[in-house]
Amino acid sequence: MPASRSPAQPPTPSPAPPPAAAPREPGAVPVADYADSSPRPVPAPSVTVSTPAKPSAEPTDAPRLSVERLNAYFGASCAVHNVSVLLPDRFVTAIIGPSGCGKSTLLRCLNRMHETLPLARVEGQVLLDGQDIYGRAVNVTAVRQHVGMVFQRPTPFPTMSIRDNVAAALLTAGDRPSRARTDEIVERALRRTALWEEVKDRLRDSAVGLSGGQQQRLCIARALAVEPEVLLLDEPTASLDPISTQKVEELVYELRRDMTVVIVTHNMQQAARVSDRTAFMLAGELVEVAPTTTLFTTPRDSRTEAYITGRFG
Numbered sequence: 001m002p003a004s005r006s007p008a009q010p011p012t013p014s015p016a017p018p019p020a021a022a023p024r025e026p027g028a029v030p031v032a033d034y035a036d037s038s039p040r041p042v043p044a045p046s047v048t049v050s051t052p053a054k055p056s057a058e059p060t061d062a063p064r065l066s067v068e069r070l071n072a073y074f075g076a077s078c079a080v081h082n083v084s085v086l087l088p089d090r091f092v093t094a095i096i097g098p099s100g101c102g103k104s105t106l107l108r109c110l111n112r113m114h115e116t117l118p119l120a121r122v123e124g125q126v127l128l129d130g131q132d133i134y135g136r137a138v139n140v141t142a143v144r145q146h147v148g149m150v151f152q153r154p155t156p157f158p159t160m161s162i163r164d165n166v167a168a169a170l171l172t173a174g175d176r177p178s179r180a181r182t183d184e185i186v187e188r189a190l191r192r193t194a195l196w197e198e199v200k201d202r203l204r205d206s207a208v209g210l211s212g213g214q215q216q217r218l219c220i221a222r223a224l225a226v227e228p229e230v231l232l233l234d235e236p237t238a239s240l241d242p243i244s245t246q247k248v249e250e251l252v253y254e255l256r257r258d259m260t261v262v263i264v265t266h267n268m269q270q271a272a273r274v275s276d277r278t279a280f281m282l283a284g285e286l287v288e289v290a291p292t293t294t295l296f297t298t299p300r301d302s303r304t305e306a307y308i309t310g311r312f313g
């Protein structure tokens with residue numbers, strides 16, 4: 001990890017000058033796309049941004065996930081309205097916005113978890129590598145294997161050991177590796193979440209004996225064991241202490257080397273620390289998505305500006 005952008009350190013005071021305005025074609029697609037429009041300086045940003053995570057926060061490859069005109073309902077109530085957004089591979093995209101604006105609902109639509117809730121319904125498309133995950137012949141279990149999810153509260157299986165919690169994902173995925181191979185996968189997943197050294201001597205102990213922060217990293221390890229292409233994190237540090245939060249943030253930083261990460265957070269400093277791109281939602285709509293530095297310094301929408309400067313939300 002480059003020393004210049006360690007999540008362990010507080011963000012440095014806004015070092016980046018406003019980027020040059022990206023030209024927008026007349027009649028450009030009405031999606032929150034990769035391009036920025038003319039930046040306006042924000043009077044008094046309440047969030048300072050770390051140095052950019054990548055040489056360019058503008059992705060060049062095809063997006064890993066492409067959300068197109070997505071609506072998500074609970075009965076007649078529309079929780080996510082007409083959202084279109086591209087989620088590039090090997091980027092961390094943060095989703096911010098006030099409580100109830102639809103962040104978790106949008107996240108759940110990305111791996112078909114939304115439809116597991118009562119009266120829930122989805123319209124629109126979510127393309128994973130170009131394939132609509134809501135297509136007729138799609139195997140929902142396979143979708144959730146490719147697009148893993150971790151929730152706000154740690155959800156270890158309480159009757160299982162630490163080892164079996166991680167290995168459980170392999171069974172759900174229909175994979176039945178040998179015991180030795182399973183042990184290898186478990187160790188690798190626990191090492192990736194920096195939990196191995198803490199639990200290697202108690203793998204057979206119950207997972208509920210772990211601290212909250214350890215349980216959350218165990219749940220991330222469980223999601224990683226099946227090698228997903230995308231990891232969805234819904235306020236993963238909301239119930240954690242600062243040290244555990246730092247470990248999870250460092251993990252997120254590492255994960256984007258080889259996967260797509262989408263993280264919902266109420267903590268704008270966290271979004272600034274860990275994400276390459278940030279999306280702002282309000283009342284079910286995606287207001288804008290931009291490189292994180294841009295969104296926190298020169299948002300193009302006055303509602304984003306009001307939110308990041310603390311004038312509402």
Ligand SMILES: Nc1ncnc2c1ncn2[C@@H]1O[C@H](COP(=O)(O)OP(=O)(O)OP(=O)(O)O)[C@@H](O)[C@H]1O
Nearest residue numbers: 074079097098099100101102103104105106117118
């Ligand atoms: N299971 C449910 N049944 C009915 N309505 C729901 C359900 N879950 C969420 N909603 C509603 O959908 C809207 C979006 O909720 P959602 O949980 O996605 O918001 P959020 O942005 O994640 O909020 P928070 O920051 O508080 O977690 C809200 O109006 C909420 O009341």
Ligand SMILES: [Mg+2]
Nearest residue numbers: 103104105234
């Ligand atoms: Mg939520």
